[in-house]
Amino acid sequence: MSNSYDVIVIGSGPGGYVTSIRSAQLGFKTAIVEREHLGGICLNWGCIPTKALLRSAEILDHANHAKDYGLTLEGKMSANVKDVVARSRGVSARLNGGVGFLMKKNKIDVIWGEAKLTKPNEIVVGKSSKPVVQPQNPVPKGVLGEGTYTAKHIIVATGARPRAIPGIEPDGKLIWTYFEAMKPEEMPKSIVVMGSGAIGIEFASFYRSMGVDVTVIELLPQIMPVEDAEISAFARKVLEKRGLKIFTDAKVSKVEKGANSVTAHVETKDGKVSQITAERLISAVGVQGNIENLGLEALGVKTDRGCIVTDGYSRTNVPGIYAIGDVAGPPMLAHKAEHEGVICIEKIAALPNVHPLDKGMIPGCTYCHPQVASVGLTEAKAKELGRDIRVGRYNFAANGKAIALGEDQGLVKTIFDKKTGELLGAHMVGAEVTELIQGFVIAMNLETTEEELMHSVFPHPTLSEMMKESVLDAYGRVLNA
Structure with a gap:
């Protein structure tokens, strides 16, 4: 099998796999490189499984208010956390397999491993530092893996990861990112959520529905800071009515760890400091692009604040290298990545009437209650x-x-x-x-x-x-x- 392609996409998240499909549709010989699981963070650890969790929470909320609908359910409804998590993981697994089917259907080669750009038209794929999640693991003989591959066009779609605050780094036990928050082994009695963007508020809403005592700490004056102030204020009022405790114009300045708890030192705008003790703390202070170990610096690819700099067609300053999705900067949304990737590959194909993405018309959604x-x-x-x-x-x-x-x-x-x-x-x-x-x-x-x-x-x-x-x-x- 030849290791030479027209297009290689690095990363199989929504942006990456959609771009590879459009590339194949346009007649390009296409390959996609993935180090862990098809579908990327969105499908496996973000957009999809969180919505499955929130759906369980919604059903529980309705059940606990059945009387409001003239219905009688015996006893108080409760959640089996293992079953809730298992359903969420099952939803992701089903869609992961679906992406694999789409790759096969469109005759896209999947290369398993970690890619590094060595030339503007060349990558070297090494062994993955993470366990590969696919039906056949380890990678079976005959499936593409480690080696050198070339392509006229290389599209970086490596996504992003949770941002960590110095001194409050997640440890997987007491301080969680969305990875741990998505699959708790047991439901904590109390949680502090640091950050009130979409990720933070969705988890705050989920855990509150599960009966957890939830406190949200937001540095800026309003929750969901990118939203219209009036909408944010309305949402806050409803969330507080549901029992969430929300502090804005406040930051977690320090965290002390106990045996099975954390104490957050919360500093408000006026300089006052209070302490909030909870069993767990979720760090939801944003994400940063996965630009490390890609060989970008050696090739002179421009980056800015942890993201790759691109033009309206996802082209970097180095001809033949492109970047889409979270790694190319905000808004860091799956649907933005998909559309960005389609524009990128259609421009490469020189299709007529291809226009840059208007970021002012990208919708934003937060699936809290x-x-x-x-x-x-x-x-x-x-x-x-x-x-x-x-x-x-x-x-x-x-x-x-x-x-x-x-x-x-x-x-x-x-x-x-x-x-x-x-x-x-x-x-x-x-x-x-x-x-x-x-x-x-x-x-x-x-x-x-x-x-x-x-x-x-x-x-x-x-x-x-x-x-x-x-x-x-x-x-x-x-x-x-």
Whole structure:
């Protein structure tokens, strides 16, 4: 078998495997290098298994409030943590196998091991430092592995890993990253979550549903700092009503470890320090790109703050080397990585009408309870940019479907340019908003105005009706409020 390819992709996460499939579709001889498991962090340790955990939490929440729906369930519902984790891992395993099938279907060679760039068109694959997770382990004879491989185009898609705070490094026992938080052997009685981005808030929400005493510490003035301030405040109110304790404008300055507990020294903006003792601490202070040991520095590939510098088509400063996904910088989202990879390979193929990714139209979703979703400019950012805006709002409490679902705590917020009617941003908190947001994403991509949204017919009774009502509210025409 020849070790020469048109395209080699390093990393098989969502960005990497989707890019390799599109590459094969375009007729390129393609290979993908993976050191551990097909599907990367997202499929195996991030996006997918966390949603499986959160689904279990959601079912438990509903069961414990069955009386609100006129139902009687005998005794208090409880979670078997081993079974909850086993279901989550099973979901990941099923999808891991699915990626393997797609590689075979599209005739993409999988090279197992760790890749290092030695030339702009050459990599050397060495033995993986991590155990390879695939149906046949160790790698069977005849499957590609260690060796030298060449390609005209090499795409780096090595993803990211949890960021560690000096002095509060995760130890796998008392201080967890999302790896440990996703597969607890037993449910702790109390947890401190350091960081309130999507990862931190999702785990805080999950563990609270499991009956754990949860405290969230956030350095910035609001939780979920990238979200619209009004949406963040609404979410915080609901989360606190569920029993979460939240401290903003605060940081964990020091951690003391006990035999089976940690004590976090929490310093607030005014300089006051308090101590919070919990059985475990989850460090969720962001992620950093996996740029080490790739040979980038020797080849002169530019990096900045732990990520590879690229242009709008994912090209680095070294011809023939590209980077996509988390390793290429924020927003560090799986769907951004996938779309970025498709643009990259289609530009390589010289397809017509290939445009750079507009990061302002990438939706963000947080799957806590209540869910949060957004796209485009926040109200504060729109004002900062000097835009003259109209803002519409609509509460879940006025929507028939939300009331029937017993999910009437939420808000839809839309932001328009007052002069042109351009939809600048949409922000939501409440049930199923991570599904609803795509309606606004499509509208923004089609350059839809407020008039066209008002003339669109939304089905009744649905949660989606609130999207139209929010638009109507921005123009003083709301009907059901």
